Amino acid sequence: MKGLVIKNTGSWYTVLTDDGQALPCKVKGNFRVRQTNLRATNPVAVGDRVSIELTADAGAQQTAFITNIEDRRNYIIRKSVNQSRQSHIIAANVDQAALVVTVDFPQTSTTFIDRFLASAEAYRVPVLLLFNKTDILGPAARELQADLINLYQSIGYQCIAISAVSGEGLSELLPLLHHRITLFSGNSGVGKSTLLNRLVPGLNLRTAEISEAHNTGMHTTTFSEMIPLPCPANDTANGSGSATAIGDSWLIDTPGIKGFGTFDMEPEEICGYFRDIFDVAQHCRFSNCTHTHEPGCAVEEALANGTIAPSRYESYLSMLADKDENKYREAF
Numbered sequence: 001m002k003g004l005v006i007k008n009t010g011s012w013y014t015v016l017t018d019d020g021q022a023l024p025c026k027v028k029g030n031f032r033v034r035q036t037n038l039r040a041t042n043p044v045a046v047g048d049r050v051s052i053e054l055t056a057d058a059g060a061q062q063t064a065f066i067t068n069i070e071d072r073r074n075y076i077i078r079k080s081v082n083q084s085r086q087s088h089i090i091a092a093n094v095d096q097a098a099l100v101v102t103v104d105f106p107q108t109s110t111t112f113i114d115r116f117l118a119s120a121e122a123y124r125v126p127v128l129l130l131f132n133k134t135d136i137l138g139p140a141a142r143e144l145q146a147d148l149i150n151l152y153q154s155i156g157y158q159c160i161a162i163s164a165v166s167g168e169g170l171s172e173l174l175p176l177l178h179h180r181i182t183l184f185s186g187n188s189g190v191g192k193s194t195l196l197n198r199l200v201p202g203l204n205l206r207t208a209e210i211s212e213a214h215n216t217g218m219h220t221t222t223f224s225e226m227i228p229l230p231c232p233a234n235d236t237a238n239g240s241g242s243a244t245a246i247g248d249s250w251l252i253d254t255p256g257i258k259g260f261g262t263f264d265m266e267p268e269e270i271c272g273y274f275r276d277i278f279d280v281a282q283h284c285r286f287s288n289c290t291h292t293h294e295p296g297c298a299v300e301e302a303l304a305n306g307t308i309a310p311s312r313y314e315s316y317l318s319m320l321a322d323k324d325e326n327k328y329r330e331a332f
Helices: 028-033 110-122 139-155 170-176 194-200 267-273 275-281 297-304 310-323
Strands: 004-006 013-017 024-025 051-054 064-069 077-079 087-092 096-101 129-133 158-161 181-186 224-228 248-255
Touching: 013 051, 013 064, 013 275, 028 297, 064 267, 077 110, 087 181, 096 110, 110 267, 110 310, 129 139, 129 170, 139 158, 139 275, 158 170, 158 194, 170 194, 194 248, 267 275, 267 310, 275 297, 275 310, 297 310
Parallel strands: 024 064, 096 129, 096 181, 129 158, 181 248
Antiparallel strands: 004 013, 004 051, 004 224, 013 024, 051 064, 077 087, 224 248
């Protein structure tokens, strides 16, 4: 029997089978042994297509064992919180990722944004940048948000200014979510749960206020889950005209994260995951230029003349330094 992993609580998984059953599943003991080459703390992730075996003991509710994972077409991965030499797969087989960020209440750092974007580039996942809480921003914060949107749009990323509370920008966002599997991610406190509640009426995910003392968010989502996005009433692409029918549109809710440690990237690869830096780097004098000290470096020249944003270059340098395994462990 085959199905889709739609929920991961850490010890149990919910698999939506191809015949429409939602079954609680565990991983067989020898499965973890066979999957050690993944170097992941979670060998099964939300979005995985899996094979399952029903348990022989049919109690009040049928359960099953996950026995195999089908090949993934992509995934989003980060360094494990507690084990720096292992990874944590946030989600697999996604069509795009929506990174929810805020310029205030709390402030999302450009380093976090750039690390997420670089990891998504490495695993071929398109990213939407959603700038939330526009309804409560003062003039200075609005100007900063406009500057960041201009920066990332100039690099080639689609950016939308939204408000999960007022609904601003959601009419532009919704069409981009239909007929796609979209991972939602972001720092704690950026309003991801509020946004998902707005997109899926009746969802009622738990939300929390940010800490006024530290302007930081608090975790409300504690596990990853795929949520079906209702189809528009006039949408017949999936064979249904119902406004509540489950089709091929899914939103993946994930716990908020404080930092994004990159995993399994060699220093010479990192430049290729920064679109703006990579484009300029083709003109460096040396093909193996690290863009840190070499003569004839086109990247350093572009940084000096303002073609490359200092924040992007600083993020690039921070990822070069990630070979220090303990550098980011306290950031999570």
